[in-house]
Amino acid sequence: xxxxxxxxxxxxxxxxxxxxxxxxxxxxxxxxxxxxxxxxxxxxxxxxxxxxxxxxxxxxxxxxxxxxxxxxxxxxxxxxxxxxxxxxxxxxxxxxxxxxxxxxxxxxxxxxxxxxxxxxxxxxxxxxxxxxxxxxxxxxxxxxxxxxxxxxxxxxxxxxxxxx
Numbered sequence: 001x002x003x004x005x006x007x008x009x010x011x012x013x014x015x016x017x018x019x020x021x022x023x024x025x026x027x028x029x030x031x032x033x034x035x036x037x038x039x040x041x042x043x044x045x046x047x048x049x050x051x052x053x054x055x056x057x058x059x060x061x062x063x064x065x066x067x068x069x070x071x072x073x074x075x076x077x078x079x080x081x082x083x084x085x086x087x088x089x090x091x092x093x094x095x096x097x098x099x100x101x102x103x104x105x106x107x108x109x110x111x112x113x114x115x116x117x118x119x120x121x122x123x124x125x126x127x128x129x130x131x132x133x134x135x136x137x138x139x140x141x142x143x144x145x146x147x148x149x150x151x152x153x154x155x156x157x158x159x160x161x162x163x164x
Contacts, residue, residue: 028137028144028160028161028162031124031126032124032135032137032139032144032162034124035122035123035124035136035137036122037122037137037138037139037140038119038120038122038123038136038137038138038145039138039140040103040136040137040138040141040143040144040145040159041138041140041141041143042103042104043102043103043138043143043145043159044103045082045084045094045096045100045159046061046079046081046082046100047060047061047084047091048060050091050143050161051091052091053089053091054075054077054086054089057077057084057091058077061079062079064077064078064079065078065079065080066078070085072087073087074086074087074092075087078097080097080099080100081096081097081099081100081101082094082095082096082097082100083095083097085160091161092160092161093158093159093160093161094158094159094160095156095157095158095159096108096156096157096159100157102118102145102157102159104118104119105118106118106119106147106154106157107154107157108154108155108156108157109153109154110153110154111152111153111154112134112149112152112153115134115147115154119136119145120136122136123135123136124136124137131148132148132149132150133146133147133148133149134146134147134148134149135147137162142161142162143159143160143161143162144158144159144160144161144162145157145158145159146158146159146160
């Protein structure tokens with residue numbers, strides 16, 4: 001469990017770096033520049049939309065089970081099934097926890113083949129900081145969906161804005 005928590009924290013540090021656009025951080029849109037687009041418009045993480053403030057999310061979902069600040073200056077709100085990440089007050093992305101699912105029903109423990117069945121063949125793979133990412137990019141909506149895989153199974157699901 002401790003190792004899995006470390007992986008989630010590392011993945012979100014990478015996420016916030018990508019979203020903040022600062023220093024050495026890469027832009028997710030650059031990582032996916034050559035990828036064919038996949039419609040990810042249904043990926044909203046249990047929210048009514050992407051342009052929500054922390055206050056609006058609290059109004060929609062109630063009191064979070066956890067809230068805090070990351071070492072990169074972002075804020076975190078954790079709810080049943082999802083953790084939402086903010087940078088400079090803007091929702092940048094979320095992770096799907098053990099009891100959550102993507103819009104296509106993918107969750108923790110599903111395998112690579114199931115992901116491809118649901119999202120198609122237009123994926124991109126990359127490795128960063130010992131993590132293997134298997135992802136899709138919606139160019140029209142600027143959304144990236146990434147699955148962190150270990151032994152071909154989903155360990156973490158990240159859904160985020162590309163480029164912040």
